[in-house]
Amino acid sequence: MMNTTSENLTKEKADYIYQRLRKQITSIDSEACPQSFVFFVFGASGDLAKKKIYPTLWWLYRDGFLPEHICFVGYARSQLTIEKIFQNADKYMKVHDHERDLYKKFLELNHYVCGSYDKSEDFDKLNHEANKISQHTSAHRFFYLALPPSVYGSVSELISTHCRPGAPGWVRLIVEKPFGKDLQSSNILSGHLSKFYAEEEIYRIDHYLGKEMVQNIMVLRFSNRIFSRVWNRDSVAAVKIIFKEDIGTQGRGGYFDEFGIIRDVIQNHLMQILSIVAMEKPRSTTGEDIRDEKVKVLRCIAPIKSENVVIGQYLGDKESKDSERQLGYLDDAGVPKDSTTPTYAQTILYINNERWDGVPFILRAGKALNEKKAEIRIQFRDVPGGMFDENGSKAPLARDELVVRIQPDEAIYLKVNTKRPGEMSYSIEETELDLTYNERYRGVKLPDAYERLILDVFMGSRINFVRSDELQEAWRIVDPILTEIDQKKLPVVPYKFGAAGLPQAFDAAVKHGYVFTGTYVRKDERSASVINSQKEKEKEKAKEKVQS
Structure with a gap:
């Protein structure tokens, strides 16, 4: 950890x-009682609990980052036992042989209660069980809602009405995205929660805020004078924030079709990254000072216009040997055959303030592309004067570019121009100043995003959680274009599973000031196609082995 x-x-x-x-x-474990904290997992039978929440709680417990007096209560509608829940989660827990005794103690702290999400008597039963398990009616309580958004309203109300601890115990409610489907539903949910919880009791999780490189943006910006002096419209030509996945919806099409890529990724993950990249320097590193500055940036952004949007939907690659890549979005079960829900989108935003006036912020996200990658690219303006003449062509030099790769293989690198080694003339080539984490920090474990965020909840730190006014501003920006896509059924551009992206999106980025220049490609990026090819070959061998 x-x-x-x-x-x-x-x-x-x-x-x-x-x-x-x-x-x-x-x-924080200050109560002199057998258990002074109760952590509830609502939706304990679901995928999120199985793959993320229970493994994270185990890792934090294993590494000594949880209070000594704590117990865990799972809650769901399924008729299960806590033993069955952990059997289902076993392969995600990553328990080593020498940890078996400690893991057994962790399991003994876990309990399960079956009940509905809308009946008062079931929540009374849950409260009674929690009091009995913790042996203390005023134990502090955490409620993690790993649930469909459709039940947030009833569950949050019933928790507040029936499951609050006695004084001096407090409550922290952890809510997973999506926080609504549009501005109206988001405001309704926020208004509902505000009736039953103070803002400081609510922790809206966007797991991208727990990622190492997203958290590093502020340090990079505000602790290095070399960057703070050029982080503005005088030096920056364009900012591009990219999210790419090399998988499709893979059976989640019914869920995804309700939301689409703009709601699923751009409105939350990419908008949060934008606000951190673009905000003014906060007065301190406290949660409210940072979130105040993020909100100020979002308030300076006008709603997205349709002329600044490119949307697409993936088709199956019938020539691929991978059966999953042969299927298009419309082939996924649960997706209507006439769906125009985008699986790829690029939006271009402008921040109307003194620092960023005229600088395009290009937000791009897509599924079923050629690679898995999330990164920020800050491209600097051209060098004026044309001093270096490449063979008399007066060709522009490649632009300097600062790249923060969020995933995979965390890295920060700066693309620069240098003299080509060995040349007698001033022949120029691109290269990089490179900080790749797995090379520079060998042996250092980077915690999972959920480890950071759940630990923050225990600490009471709200820096990496979304405040209600942040949420409202993000929805205000994307809501008009979502309405237009949904109501007017804007045409989506088809692209083949495994494509690098949409040419129309690349052309739009160039039109707004992002320049694709130079031929230099990082070694790890250069080898990505080879790695992907090897993966496909390994899949084929595995299938042949099974068939034989």
Whole structure:
């Protein structure tokens, strides 16, 4: 769990930091009682609980980052036992042989209650069970809603009405996205929650805010003078924020078709990244100061216009040997055959303030593309003067570009122009100043995003959670174009599973100021096609082995 900042950090320093953080976490366990904290997992039988929440709670428990006096209560409609839930989650828990005794103790702290999501008597029963398990009616309570948005209203109301602890116990409600489907439904949900919870009791999770490189943006910006001086419209030509997946909807088409890529990725993940990249320097690193600045940026962005949007939908690649890649979006069960829901979208935004006036922010997201990648590209303006003449052509130099790769293989690198080695003349080529994490910080474990965020909830830190006014502004920006797509059935551009993207989107980015120049490709990016090819060959061999 420990994330140090240098491979040269001594073991003594690492142990000191680890123990100090553990002490800070466990200091919240101040109640002199058998269990002073209860963590409820609503939707305990679902995929999110199985793949993320229960494994994360185990890892935090294993590493000593949870209070000593704690118990866990799963809740769902399914007739299950806690043993069955952990059997289903077993392959995601990553328990090593030497951890078996500790894991057994963790399992003993877990319980399960079956009940509905809309009946008062079931929540009374849950409250009674929690009091009995914790042996303390005023134990602090965490409620994680890993549930469909359709039941958020009834569940949140019934928790507040029937499951609040007695004084001095407090409540923290953790809500998963999507936070509504549009501005109206989001405002209704926010209004509903505000009737039963104070804003400081609500933790809206966007797991991208827990990622290492997203959290590093502020440090990179505000602790390095070299960047703070050029982080504005005088030096920056364009900002591109990209989210790419190399998988399709894969059986989730029925769910995805209700939302589409703009709601699923751009409105939350990419808009949050934009606000951190573009915000002014906060007064401090406290949660409210940072979130205040994020809201100020979002308020300076006009709603998206249809002329600044390109949307697409993937088709199956019938020539692929991978059966999953042969299927298009409309082939997914649950997707209407006439659906125009976009699986790819590019939107171009402008921030109307002094720092960013005229700089395009290009947000691009897509499924069923050629690779899995999320990154930020800050492209700087051309060098004026034309001093270096490449063979008399007066061809422009490749633009400098700062790249923050969020996933996979976290990295920060700066693309620059240098003299080509060995040449007698001033012959120029592109290269990079590179900070690739798995090379620079070998052996350092980067925590999963959910580890960071659930730990933040225990700490009471709201820096990496979405506030209601942030949410409202993000929906205000995307709501008009969503309405237009839904009501006017705007045409979607078809693209083949495994495509790099849409040419129309690339052309639009160029039109708005992003320049595709140069031929330099990073070594790891250059080898990506080889790796993908190898993966396909391995899949084919595995299938042949099974068939034989």
